[in-house]
Amino acid sequence: xxxxxxxxxxxxxxxxxxxxxxxxxxxxxxxxxxxxxxxxxxxxxxxxxxxxxxxxxxxxxxxxxxxxxxxxxxxxxxxxxxxxxxxxxxxxxxxxxxxxxxxxxxxxxxxxxxxxxxxxxxxxxxxxxxxxxxxxxxxxxxxxxxxxxxxxxxxxxxxxxxxxxxxxxxxxxxxxxxxxxxxxxxxxxxxxxxxxxxxxxxxxxxxxxxxxxxxxxxxxxxxxxxxxxxxxxxxxxxxxxxxxxxxxxxxxxxxxxxxxxxxxxxxxxxxxxxxxxxxxxxxxxxxxxxxxxxxxxxxxxxxxxxxxxxxxxxxxxxxxxxxxxxxxxxxxxxxxxxxxxxxxxxxxxxxxxxxxxxxxxxxxxxxxxxxxxxxxxxxxxxxxxxxxxxxxxxxxxxxxxxxxxxxxx
Numbered sequence: 001x002x003x004x005x006x007x008x009x010x011x012x013x014x015x016x017x018x019x020x021x022x023x024x025x026x027x028x029x030x031x032x033x034x035x036x037x038x039x040x041x042x043x044x045x046x047x048x049x050x051x052x053x054x055x056x057x058x059x060x061x062x063x064x065x066x067x068x069x070x071x072x073x074x075x076x077x078x079x080x081x082x083x084x085x086x087x088x089x090x091x092x093x094x095x096x097x098x099x100x101x102x103x104x105x106x107x108x109x110x111x112x113x114x115x116x117x118x119x120x121x122x123x124x125x126x127x128x129x130x131x132x133x134x135x136x137x138x139x140x141x142x143x144x145x146x147x148x149x150x151x152x153x154x155x156x157x158x159x160x161x162x163x164x165x166x167x168x169x170x171x172x173x174x175x176x177x178x179x180x181x182x183x184x185x186x187x188x189x190x191x192x193x194x195x196x197x198x199x200x201x202x203x204x205x206x207x208x209x210x211x212x213x214x215x216x217x218x219x220x221x222x223x224x225x226x227x228x229x230x231x232x233x234x235x236x237x238x239x240x241x242x243x244x245x246x247x248x249x250x251x252x253x254x255x256x257x258x259x260x261x262x263x264x265x266x267x268x269x270x271x272x273x274x275x276x277x278x279x280x281x282x283x284x285x286x287x288x289x290x291x292x293x294x295x296x297x298x299x300x301x302x303x304x305x306x307x308x309x310x311x312x313x314x315x316x317x318x319x320x321x322x323x324x325x326x327x328x329x330x331x332x333x334x335x336x337x338x339x340x341x342x343x344x345x346x347x348x349x350x351x352x353x354x355x356x357x358x359x360x361x362x363x364x365x366x367x368x369x370x371x372x373x374x375x376x377x378x379x380x381x382x383x384x385x386x387x388x389x390x391x392x393x394x395x396x397x398x399x400x401x402x403x404x405x406x407x408x409x
Contacts, residue, residue: 040069041145043343044134046120048074050082050329051318051336052150053107053406058340059148060108068347070113071142073134076163077117078103079406082329084397085159086196087368089175091204097172099399101161106407116142122288123147129312146343149286149300149308149316153279153327156193178254182272183209186259188249190214191221194276195232195365202239203368211242211267213249223326223361228375228383232365235373249273279327281320289314295322305342305352306335313346315339326361329402334359366394 043063045056056072063070084100104115118136125132131145154160158175161168179185185201187194190212198212218229219236236243248262252275258268281298289311295301299322301309306321308314317335319327334356342352361377371386372394384392403409 040067041131042069042071042143043146043148043347044142044144045070045072045148045150046074046134047148047150047152047318048072048076048079048104048115049150049152049318050402051152051332052148053079053104054332054336055148055150055317055339056113057107057109057406058336059343060110060112062340062344063112063347065110065112068145070108071116072104072107072113073116073118073120073136073142074104075117075119076161077115078165079408080161081397081399081402082155082159083393083402084399085155085161086193087200087397089158089172090179090197090200092172092176093204096397096399097168099403100397101168102403102406102408104406106409108407120151120285122285125289125311125314128310131313146313146346147315148339148343149314149320150318151282151286151320153319154282155279156189156275156277158197158274158276159193178272179205184211184267184270184272185209186211186213186249186267186270186273187276188213188252188273189276189278190216190219190243190245191276191278192363192365193278195219195236196367197274197276198236198241199239199365199367199372202241203370209242209269210240211244211270212236213244213247213261215246215248217246219243219245220363224363224375225381228373231383232373235367235371239367279319283320286316286320297322299323304355304357306339306356307342307352313343315343323356323358325358326363328362329398330362331359364389364393366390366397369394 045052060070078101081100084096088096088100120134121137122135124135133141133143135141162171179201187198194212198210201210219232220229233243249259250262252273254273256270256273259270259273260266283294283298283300286300287294293301293308300316300320301322302316303309306315306317308316317339318332325331338354338356341354345352364374366372366389372389374384374389376382
């Protein structure tokens with residue numbers, strides 16, 4: 001027969017373990033609890049941009065909902081159509097934000113998926129090919145049986161939107177005022193981002209001074225033929241946009257009273273400097289998968305099946321992959337079907353079958369709504385001018401097509 005002290009101690013320990021169990025239950029995520037109970041496994045897609053949303057939609061069409069939960073993890077409760085971000089911060093005309101930013105309500109086929117708002121901080125995978133967990137910045141853990149990494153890119157400040165609708169409104173209003181009030185805008189970077197921004201400013205403000213500064217001796221880059229690169233320069237100059245080549249601006253302070261280039265060229269009346277460099281891959285959290293996952297440039301190493309090297313069942317798509325091609329939203333039209341098919345095969349125990357063989361290089365550069373130029377990298381490569389650039393991209397910026405591919409009306 002136990003003593004009174006023993007009984008009290010037993011009761012105390014019972015109370016302690018009950019409290020611990022309650023605390024664990026209330027602080028664990030629903031996803032972890034489901035995994036612990038042996039319920040359905042999770043397929044997790046990290047990133048709610050062009051690549052992640054398209055992959056999630058295609059996976060949702062064929063994923064067995066009786067066996068798997070499909071979870072899209074994204075820091076924003078809405079999708080951002082990046083190609084509209086050259087025009088949207090410049091002008092409120094057409095209220096592009098009403099269509100280029102939209103929610104995920106109809107993303108998944110047959111509602112076969114859910115969205116978790118959060119940012120992944122770490123990925124833990126105890127054994128390759130055996131699943132793991134993504135750990136969010138707030139500590140929540142989401143187990144996965146298969147994982148798609150589509151974390152996208154970091155962009156220049158005028159493109160990089162905040163994560164809430166109210167903050168987005170302030171961001172757009174602030175940049176629209178900056179462009180409206182500036183007398184001489186200097187754009188640093190003569191790739192697609194800078195060229196399109198220059199064109200949008202000119203379309204909205206026909207008399208404003210604009211200068212584009214580019215480090216190379218020709219605009220964009222050597223992936224594209226010289227003829228096309230020189231034609232883009234000509235089209236900018238015809239629109240009274242000054243182009244400075246083979247030079248740079250090292251002090252990227254936005255609001256200035258004059259600026260001098262690295263080579264000593266003075267632009268005394270410049271009052272707004274806008275950095276318009278290309279994007280950088282958002283792969284900081286992916287480093288946690290282990291050494292050798294990222295290339296020297298910070299991109300994710302993948303094989304021909306877009307599977308992360310050394311990590312069966314983990315895939316990467318979009319801007320972040322280490323693949324010799326230009327980083328463009330259009331590329332995900334081939335990335336996403338490749339990953340969806342191979343991931344579904346992995347869950348079924350089948351070897352990967354669908355190999356990614358690259359995509360032709362296409363580039364449409366609208367200079368506002370009135371025209372621009374484009375390059376099509378098939379049939380030996382050819383260029384198009386104002387009319388086709390305006391009709392293909394300039395009028396709508398692919399917003400309607402992008403919405404349709406993600407179930408939005």
